[in-house]
Amino acid sequence: MSKAIPPVSTASSRIYETLRKDLVNGQFAAGEKLAINALKEQYQVGLSPLREALNKLAAYGLLIQENQRGFKVPTLSRKELDDIAQMRLELEGMALERAIAQGDAAWEADLLGAAHRLKRADISLDKGEEWEQLHTQFHRTLVAPCGSVWLLRFIEQLHDQFDRYRRLGPKMPAIRQELDEQHHALVALALKRDSQAARQLMDEHIHTSYEVALARYQEHA
Amino acid sequence: MSKAIPPVSTASSRIYETLRKDLVNGQFAAGEKLAINALKEQYQVGLSPLREALNKLAAYGLLIQENQRGFKVPTLSRKELDDIAQMRLELEGMALERAIAQGDAAWEADLLGAAHRLKRADISLDKGEEWEQLHTQFHRTLVAPCGSVWLLRFIEQLHDQFDRYRRLGPKMPAIRQELDEQHHALVALALKRDSQAARQLMDEHIHTSYEVALARYQEHA
DNA sequence: ATGAGTTAAAAAATCGATTTTTTAGTTAAA
DNA sequence: TTTAACTAAAAAATCGATTTTTTAACTCAT
Numbered sequence: 001m002s003k004a005i006p007p008v009s010t011a012s013s014r015i016y017e018t019l020r021k022d023l024v025n026g027q028f029a030a031g032e033k034l035a036i037n038a039l040k041e042q043y044q045v046g047l048s049p050l051r052e053a054l055n056k057l058a059a060y061g062l063l064i065q066e067n068q069r070g071f072k073v074p075t076l077s078r079k080e081l082d083d084i085a086q087m088r089l090e091l092e093g094m095a096l097e098r099a100i101a102q103g104d105a106a107w108e109a110d111l112l113g114a115a116h117r118l119k120r121a122d123i124s125l126d127k128g129e130e131w132e133q134l135h136t137q138f139h140r141t142l143v144a145p146c147g148s149v150w151l152l153r154f155i156e157q158l159h160d161q162f163d164r165y166r167r168l169g170p171k172m173p174a175i176r177q178e179l180d181e182q183h184h185a186l187v188a189l190a191l192k193r194d195s196q197a198a199r200q201l202m203d204e205h206i207h208t209s210y211e212v213a214l215a216r217y218q219e220h221a
Numbered sequence: 222m223s224k225a226i227p228p229v230s231t232a233s234s235r236i237y238e239t240l241r242k243d244l245v246n247g248q249f250a251a252g253e254k255l256a257i258n259a260l261k262e263q264y265q266v267g268l269s270p271l272r273e274a275l276n277k278l279a280a281y282g283l284l285i286q287e288n289q290r291g292f293k294v295p296t297l298s299r300k301e302l303d304d305i306a307q308m309r310l311e312l313e314g315m316a317l318e319r320a321i322a323q324g325d326a327a328w329e330a331d332l333l334g335a336a337h338r339l340k341r342a343d344i345s346l347d348k349g350e351e352w353e354q355l356h357t358q359f360h361r362t363l364v365a366p367c368g369s370v371w372l373l374r375f376i377e378q379l380h381d382q383f384d385r386y387r388r389l390g391p392k393m394p395a396i397r398q399e400l401d402e403q404h405h406a407l408v409a410l411a412l413k414r415d416s417q418a419a420r421q422l423m424d425e426h427i428h429t430s431y432e433v434a435l436a437r438y439q440e441h442a
Numbered sequence: 443a444t445g446a447g448t449t450a451a452a453a454a455a456t457c458g459a460t461t462t463t464t465t466a467g468t469t470a471a472a
Numbered sequence: 473t474t475t476a477a478c479t480a481a482a483a484a485a486t487c488g489a490t491t492t493t494t495t496a497a498c499t500c501a502t
Binding site for chain 2: 484
Binding site for chain 1: 484485487488492493494
């Protein structure tokens with residue numbers, strides 16, 4: 001349940017996390033070249049921590065770095081969205097099966113808790129990023145006991161990439177509700193340890209999200 | 222065939238690549254804390270480019286970064302080796318199947334070329350890292366036309382992680398020969414477009430490498 | 443107009459020094 | 473002996489300024 005002990009923060013780690021969120025939320029236009037000096041002003045950070053964060057984001061795949069010409073936001077494409085969604089299908093399916101095979105009672109409890117919190121957030125007005133935050137946490141919890149550090153790492157990375165597309169448009173409560181029903185059904189299947197059905201539903205779930213993301217990408221024009 | 226145009230290099234990108242190689246080759250002890258000032262001297266670079274490289278390596282997974290207490294080399298463990306090998310099985314198997322489904326004539330040619338160069342390097346005395354370099358290139362070529370940028374990216378990362386274990390010991394010509402036979406058999410199956418058999422052999426191939434890596438890890442003590 | 447060459451401005455990369463935090467060593471009280 | 477408090481040294485992080493490279497604007501010959 002507990003998250004890793006909150007590590008002491010540095011200017012570098014703070015700006016990294018801030019920029020990561022902003023990039024995932026589409027605060028920067030796809031393809032845009034980042035003006036480092038402007039960022040420095042905008043976020044009120046020094047050049048050194050800022051550059052360290054940008055370097056990390058590039059290694060993580062949320063920025064493109066070109067020697068001697070700085071950093072830019074990766075472009076979006078249908079082809080890449082398909083790639084990301086397909087990889088999510090494969091990797092999260094795999095992770096879910098393993099989690100169901102290995103998850104213990106504590107996991108079951110965490111899962112119920114995460115799903116409940118998500119549903120509640122959905123009912124109350126979503127002020128800010130609460131739903132998104134809880135949604136991320138739910139998916140994390142779902143696959144957490146899969147037993148592979150690397151698998152979890154890749155999935156996290158794919159989620160961030162996927163969300164660059166999914167969050168292009170405004171929030172749609174109707175879609176959220178549909179997704180939320182899938183979340184609860186996923187929990188039910190996970191608790192029943194029905195990995196076959198769970199995986200199939202996970203596929204559907206990702207596919208639903210994919211259609212949302214694709215529609216938004218196409219509207220985006 | 223052609224690699225991406227050699228980008229202009231910066232002190233930062235050069236030291237990144239140098240350190241990446243050295244980390245994969247076990248030039249630093251597992252668990253070791255990096256003394257930034259010493260690195261600065263040793264590699265004759267300034268602090269800024271060095272820190273940028275270390276940040277990227279941490280995001281890539283070849284270093285662990287802890288706020289306010291610098292960087293250290295990740296420890297090695299049987300558990301992690303198993304994880305990495307298992308992930309390689311899954312991801313490279315997937316990639317190989319797709320590559321066989323999609324690879325064109327140019328790919329077939331590249332593959333024959335890469336396998337040939339690898340074999341030749343194996344026969345002549347291996348001065349330096351030539352074999353390792355060609356081996357990496359062979360595996361890259363094998364899965365290149367899989368169609369997924371993200372899949373390729375993850376595989377690359379896993380190779381680097383895997384090699385931290387595999388390269389712990391001295392070079393073993395006998396093993397290399399066995400691996401090399403598998404390489405050639407893989408090419409043959411790929412050209413025959415027999416993805417079932419190819420995937421099975423890929424599994425064996427990774428398993429063979431895994432046993433080498435495990436033995437070295439255990440000897441390492 | 444077009445394009446090669448030139449140059450000023452802007453941006454990226456790097457340096458050298460300063461500030462902050464941690465670590466390790468020392469002393470003194472329990 | 474422990475352990476708490478303090479302190480000096482070391483290391484990490486950050487800052488401010490300099491150097492290098494790219495970009496964009498301009499000139500002039502074709």
